[in-house]
Amino acid sequence: MWFGATIGAIRYDGDHWEYREGKRWVPGNDIRAIAVNQEGGAWLATNHGVGLIERRPMTxxxxxxxxxxEIDKYNRRTPFGYVMSAVLEKPGDKAQWRNRDDDNDGQWTGEYGAAECFAxxxxKDPQARERATQAFEALRFFSQVTQGGSHPAxxxxxxxxxxxxxxxxxxxxxxSYSIESDVKRKESDLLWKVLHPRWPTSADGKWYWKCDTSSDELDGHYFINARYYDLVAETEEEKDRVRQVVRDMTDHLIEHDFKxxxxxxxxxxxxxxxxxTLNRDPWWWTERGLNSLSILSYLRVAEHVTGDPKYGDIAEELxxxxxxxxxAMYPKYQRGPGSFVQFDDEMAFMNYYNLLLYEKDPRVREMILLSFHEYWELLESELDPFFNFAHAALCEG
Structure with a gap:
């Protein structure tokens, strides 16, 4: 059954309600007439024209x-092919669009690249291999571009x-990148960094690179690095590239007190x-669960990829x-309706996946498995393919 309203269309199948708002699903929000065809498709006359919503079976x-x-056409940036959102110049019109840098280029490209590794x-589609390799190399460049230049990291x-x-x-x-802006932001976020330049230049002078990299980015890096190593890299040269970037990143964290x-x-x-920081600084208690999960995951990835047991020993100690x-059993301090942030959920599930694959201590694995299952139960209704496939792969059976 379909209902038309001035704020979109509503469908009820006897068990579930579905809401279809204007411009996303139909040309306009003001639904003035509805006609359902024999195939179950709904034609909707709106204040901005007529649209069709149909269910089209596909594999x-x-x-x-x-x-x-769609990604190849609209969502790539720079010759490296970083994957991020595209902004349409006119809503609903894909004739003109623009891309811009995003603070989470590492996370988004890492998730995309990992998906191509699975593909x-x-x-064994060579195009999936090509896309996965491009994404891995794009993120590997992020670790190279910071070396040397105006302000080397x-x-x-x-x-x-x-x-x-x-x-x-x-x-x-x-x-927005001035010292004055940083000082102003620090008034509301006491842990915010006053840092300039935010965009140093590379050693060859061809690139600005953005600093103050977050845990989000590391999650994306480790997720694709592990998938690429296991599922795509075939030659020793390919595997060595993964080993080097994972070793450098993990050693950096260890040598700087896990920062x-x-x-x-x-x-x-x-x-x-x-x-x-996580256990003894009251300003960081909200990050305690997720960041604990992250570092345990990073260390087990490093142990798996490099074969060096020191990373597993450090993980065991932590x-x-x-x-x-x-x-790590409680990666979200908020619980209840409206308390979840999607990108935090993605970060957690990437780390759950890696840790449950590579954790060698059965006691830790049992604890993380319980945490993962409980987390998934809270998100099951979202019908997120990544969440559901990850849970099916690691928790079912």
Whole structure:
């Protein structure tokens, strides 16, 4: 049964309600007439024209092909092909669009690339391999571009994102990246960093790279690195590239007390996994669960990829001596309706996936498995494919 309203269309099938708002599903919000055809499709006359909502059966491969084509057309930035959102100049009109840098280029591109790794493992499609390799190399460049240049970062530090120097305005001149802006923001966020420049230049002078990299980005890096190593890399040369970037990044964290340290010699705002910070600093208690889960996951990925047992030994020490395994059982401090933030959920599930694959201590794995299942139960109704497939792969049976 369909209902028309001035704020969109509503469908009820006897068990579930569905809401279809204007411009996303139909041309306008003011629904003036509805006609349902024999196939169950609904024609809706609106204040901005007529639209059709239909259910079109398709395979997962067909659905993936549609979205991959859309990404290749609209959602890539720079020759490296970073995957991010596209902004349409006119709503609903894909004739003109623009892309811009995003603080989470590392996370989004990492998730996309990991999906292509899974696609290659399932199909052996050479195009999936090409896309996965491009995404891996794009994120590997984030760790290379920070070395040398105007304000070099310590080895193993990945950039948030990059911009070409040629033809671009110096982003450091934007008011949002000024010292004054940082000082103002610190008034509402006491842990915010006053840092300049936010966009150092690379050693070859071709790129601005953004600093103050967050834990979000590291989650994306480790997620694709592990998938690429296991599912795509076939030659020793390919595997060595993964080993090197994972080793450098993980050693950086270990050598800096489990903190990601920027070009100014200080930790970034969000990538802090130190036991002293998470367990003993009251300002960081909200990050305790998720960041504990993250660092345990990173260390097990590093152990798996490099074969060096030191990473597993450190993970074991954090898990028990610093109670990170217990911390990781509760990665979200908020519970209840409206309390979840989607990108935090994605971060948690990437780390759950890696940790449950590579954790060698059965006690820790049992604790994390329980945490993962409980978390998924809270998100099950969202019908998120990644969440559901990850849970099915690791918790079912």
């Amino acid at each position: 997962l491969a067909e659905k993936a092909e549609f979205y991959e084509d 290659y493992a399932a199909t 310590p080895k193993g530090f990945p950039a948030r994102t990059i911009l070409p120097v040629e033809g671009a305005r110096n982003p450091n001149l934007e008011s 990601l340290v920027d070009h100014d010699g200080k930790p970034t705002r969000w990538a802090n996994f130190s036991p002293d 898990a028990w001596k610093e109670s990170f395994a217990a911390n």
